[in-house]
Amino acid sequence: KIKFSIMIGEVGGKSEYKVIEAIKNKLITKPIIGWCIGTVSDYFGGSIQFGHAGAKADKASESAVQKNKAMKQAGIFVPNGFNQLPYLVKELYESLTDNTVGNSSQDINIIDLPLDCETLVKTNKARKKTHFVCTISNDTKEEITYCNMPITEIVEKKYTVTDIIGLLWFKQKFPVWASNFIDLIIKLTADHGPAVSGAHNTRVTARAGKDLTASIASGILTIGPRFGGAIDAAAKYFKMAYENKMEPEDFVEYMKNVEKIPIPGIGHRIKSTKNPDKRVSLLKNYVFNKFPTCKLINYALDVEKVTTSKKENLILNVDGAIGVSLVDMFWALNYKNKDIDNLIQRGAFNAFFVIGRTIGLIGHYLDEKRLNMPLYRHPVDDILYDEESPI
Incomplete structure (x- = not known):
């Protein structure tokens, strides 16, 4: 509750007199402390204008001294000087909260x-x-x-x-056999030459003068379903087919007619049955010799027999071999199927490729900087300009 008000006025104008009238007409009933600033103007000759626009006493009644006198006569608490103002505030507050004055301190709501x-x-x-x-x-x-x-x-x-x-x-x-398998994955995925998209982007970005982080990021951002990102997908679909007891031939037809996508982890642009991928051979050799069980990789190799009978380069590639082997690894580590599915969904299998390939991308970045190569511009004779081609 408001116990009293403080009003600060100035020379000039009639606002203070309006307050005095309100007190006389009992429109204001609570105590007011008032002071009109500018009492020093009486010591100057003539009409003195202060900094505030209009702060000038054109009549005697508009001077600070006369206003203070009129306010005091109306019952407003007016100090004898400006320096006395805080003491008057304290004195009035204490009197209003004193029980002997009839304003009980119980009226004040003290909030904890x-x-x-x-x-x-x-x-x-x-x-x-x-x-x-x-x-x-x-x-x-x-x-x-x-x-x-x-x-x-x-x-x-x-x-x-x-x-x-x-x-x-x-x-x-992880036990030693699993930890060493992860080490093998990192070694086999660390690099695949300067022509693949990740290394290419890293080198082009490095030549543009960008720093290590930006150059590596440009390479990592190319990782996806067509480049290194098929590990999760291969694990997902081969695991699904194995759990549903699909025959290899049925799985191939399912991916073609139902999912309508190539089988993730199957196929290579260069490698084939006649030109096998040494990385896949190393993975298979480790899994067959070190893993407690090899259920999914065996199933994937049965699928490979079906796909390579159609085309010799439809082999189980390195992404596919890593994906199915990781499922076998987590099965052997007693992970539940739902936990493995969650890992696949979160991209945990692709993470092995990301960490491995990052090593190579850093190498390509440092190679470009070491060679001090100029800004890269793609050769015009390697671009087909065909503006007449229909949309």
């Missing part, structure tokens, strides 16, 4: 403000709302931990890079 969030957090009475949840690492302890394992322990136990991938991607340390 709640403690602010920072204080509550410091006193362990509240927890600040978080915007992120991290379950793989913690940098708030004495030393950083990966899945609750201190970094010094990781170094002391000689964890490999692929062991770290297991911790940070899947929250577990």
Whole structure:
């Protein structure tokens, strides 16, 4: 509730007199502290105009001294000087809240403000709302931990890079056979020469003067269904066919007539049955010798027999071999089918290609910078200009 008001006026004008009239007519009943600034003007000769537009007393009644006198006569609390104003405010407030004056302090609603969030957090009475949840690492302890394992322990136990991938991607340390298989994937996918889209983009971007991050990003962004991104899709469709007990011939027909897409992980532009991909051979050799079970890769090779009977380059390519082998790996690690499906859906299988190929893309970037190659412009004789071609 408002107990009193403070009014600050100035020389010139009649606003203060309107307040005086309102008090006389009982339109204002609560106490007012008033002061009209400009009392010093009486010490100057003539009419003095202050900085504020119109702040000038043209009549005696408009001077600060006369206004203060009139306000005091009307019952407004007027200090003897401007410096007394804060003391008068304190005095009036205390008198209005004093029971002996008839204005009980009970009329004042004292609100107990709640403690602010920072204080509550410091006193362990509240927890600040978080915007992120991290379950793989913690940098708030004495030393950083990966899945609750201190970094010094990781170094002391000689964890490999692929062991770290297991911790940070899947929250577990894989057995040696699985960890070494991931290492093999990274080695086999690290590079595939300068002609593929990822390396090409990286080199062109590097020649344009861009930095490492931009150049690598331009290469990584080409990864997709037609370049390295078929690992997830191959795992998805081969796993689906195996679980539904489709015969290899039926699976081939299903992909052609129902999904109406080429089988992900099947086919290569250069490699064929007569010119096999050494990377696939290395993968198969490792899986057959080290994996506890090889169910899906065997099924994929049965499908390959059907596809290569139609065309010799419709082989199980490196993406397909990695995809089906990863499913076999997670089966052997006792992952449930729904958990494997979630990994595939989230792109976790393609992530192995991304991390492997990034090594090569960095190599291509550094190669361009090392050679100090000029800005790239595609040869005109390699472009067919055909403006007359219909839309």
